[in-house]
Amino acid sequence: METMMESTRTFAIVTMGSGDYLGSTVRDLALANALWRRGHKVVIYWMMEVNAELADPGIAHRMLCHGTRYHFATPSGFLDQCVGRLLFLLPRRLRVRTIQARSGYVDRLLRNLIHALYGRPEGDRGLARRLQRLLARDGASHVLMSFAALGPLALEAQRMSTHEFDYLLTFQGDEQFAAHAKQLGLLDEFHRLLNEAIRASAWPSVVVSADYADRIVAEMDVPRDSLAVVYNGIVQSERKVKHSFASLKSAFPGLSPHYPIVAYVGRQDAEKGIDLLLYAARLLARRNTAMQLVICGSTAKGGTYRKVLDDLATHLDLKVFHAGSISIETRDALYAHSHCVVCPSVNREPFGLVVAEAMSHGAPVLVPDYGGIGEVIRDGEKMGGLLFKAWDSGDLATQLERLLLDRPLHRRLAGNTRAIAKRFTVDNMVDAVLNLLETATRRTGASAATPDAVTDA
Template identity: 60%
Template sequence: MSANPTFAFVTIGSGSYVGSTVRDIILANALHRRGFKVVVYWMMECKPELVADGIRQRMLCYGPRYHFRQPSEILDKIVGPLLFLFPARERVRIAQGMPGYVDRLLGNLTSCLHRTPDPDPLLVKRLIKFMALDGVSHLMMSFAAISPIALAAKKNSDHPFDYLVTFQGDEHFASYARKAGLLPEFRQRLKDVVQGSPWPAVVISHDYLDRIVEEMGLDRERLRVIYNGIELARDNEKPPFAVLNTVFPDLKEDTPIVSYVGRQESEKGIDLLLYAAKLLEVRRIPMQLVVCGSTAKGQSYRNAIVDIADHLRLAVHHAGQISSEIRDALYAHSRCVVYPSICREPFGLVAVEAMNRGTPVIVPDYGGITEVVRHSDKAGGLTFKAWDSADLALKLEQLLTDGMMHRKLSSQARDIAAKFNVEYMTDAVLEHIGIGSVRRDPDDICTEQPRNPALRESHRARA
């Protein structure tokens, strides 16, 4: 292996995986800041604005490649680049305007990579070519589910490299494999790719490790937990409240705000929050409810939120994707941030971001998200019984009415969030693969901000 490592990140920049993409690019940028050579290989969609200046980016494949059940080189090489002549927002609008289309692409991708031990040979050939051009020594795979191409490249390439597998959303791919009748093959491929790497695979929480072992039958000894990291806020000043009124003109500063920030998809349980908010309204507990975030699979669930709120006669300050400036202001001015997911979340990036601003969070007592709100005898938020809107209402009521509890959780929130510093994540990954850091002055590393201003937009959409 090269004495001067070059890292290549293979990641998907679309669908339900935006949070995973953010994690990968945060790590890529941190390695770049430390002096390592880094490249990013995008699959299906890209988010170039997240990537620091000086990092090479290449399109490994475009989404249309998986328009059909078999990968299409013609659609990939011709239609894909033509679609990218449109702005990203327009591409997303077009894809979401076709119900089920994103699921179809991801389902076809999953089938192509797991149906046989020889996954998408032409894509593997392209990956080998890119790695040789860039001198890649360490291939960082965003998901175990796309790692069959890494194993195939290693078997078929004369270029020396190793790859690291990360589990951080592979339950979505498992669902596609199950629908295609390929779950046994999917499980076998995961075992193969984990075994084919010299390092245990990275898993982003202890609960998610348990889930992967239980559901995929993997060897626990071949998995290691490394938590995700974020760029910690440098100051504690609240942005002006007026910033929020540019998106939410009717929002009032003198009434407590309860916020949901994240993807507006059915698995996120936003309807539970609506029911809980209605229960509090009946109890005459004042609050304002804000719901915002992008969608990955179309507008159906967002429209359902509007319908449910209308039937409940509940006022909701509702928006789609918001900028990082609005997001940070919302975190800072919210009484609490609620992430009511009904699925077993691998991690909880939104919860960490909110606590980083000193804002308590409420999350379900289910999944890896519970691990981000408590450390030792400190807590930065509360947990509620999963899927239970009445218990969520009770926890909300406590944070809205118990000033002493709120102050205690708020005072501890930043300390909890500091556990998830991007530098800790980067140190852990480098130690895991046996590479020493090429840091400059440690003080620079801890305080340096991304040079590209667009990186401050890096969490505009969530997984």
């Protein structure tokens, strides 16, 4: 049972929104909803974009900054507060489609954000000042930063504020921000300021898998004892819910219930390695292995890679059921009717929300033997899918063929999926976060530095 102090917590979640349901946004909003349902006050501070419909009614929303703030290397309050507000009068889908039509523009915004935080002696003081004013107005006691790379912003807001609060950093894709820092020649400063923000927090920083913790230690010079593993949580599928195949017809005309469906669901960006899946599908087509390939999902960086995939499928003479964003209902129906779901990523994935979601619907998965994603499909000796050699389209084809042709293997893996997915409930994630906050507070005091040793939460 929570103490009175715990029950009066006010959580401010600073998240970098997107026009579609990206993994970090989904994770942050699931956390926000669960905290709200447990009686905490929750406020969401959005950066770049907004996805307020993912949040429970009653949760407050604030716009911390619009993407236009980082149109130039120097942050612009005018472009943020004036031009950004005007652009937000347009429908969200139109805004997102327009921005993503400009190849490389989203990367430019993120690169300018990193330059503002790590390449200027004063950082982005204007945004830090706005953050501290919002936190004071909302009475926030606990600030949860969606990305650890935003740590200097939280630290600067804390330094200039008379309102007391502490912040928790989460690593969930921060290697992308580190890559921007490297391109800008700011990697050393990125490491220095990131570690400064980590040390100033009252709590260890969250990492979303054990492998990702190892990666952060190796690549960002972060001490291992300043990190705590908290796996992401997903909304679990209910077995009793039946998803009609007919619901897939409008999104994927011509899709048949009579042939096995192999699905990719997720961001359509270059690091996701979807081209490897196309090469593997071509190899299987030459072996006359029957399958229907479905590729769908949003993009964070524009439609260039999706156009590459269309061209590649044409050159490989592949029929692909290819779509962009789909509704949650269509996505769940696709999971439920897929023979397997493939994650062909060439990135060292920190976690794998799609993989956990697919298994919760009973679909076996195929993932690379690289990164934290392998932790998601394994529970002791039980597996909810197969591994393939990372970056190897030939081995991807071999393992996919096993899933398509070896029926006893497929049944065994499918039988494990739901039980393995239940390790990744939203409640488990929230319990781990709250336990981390409480344990570190008892050990160090609310404003002390990171403890010397932390057990994975």
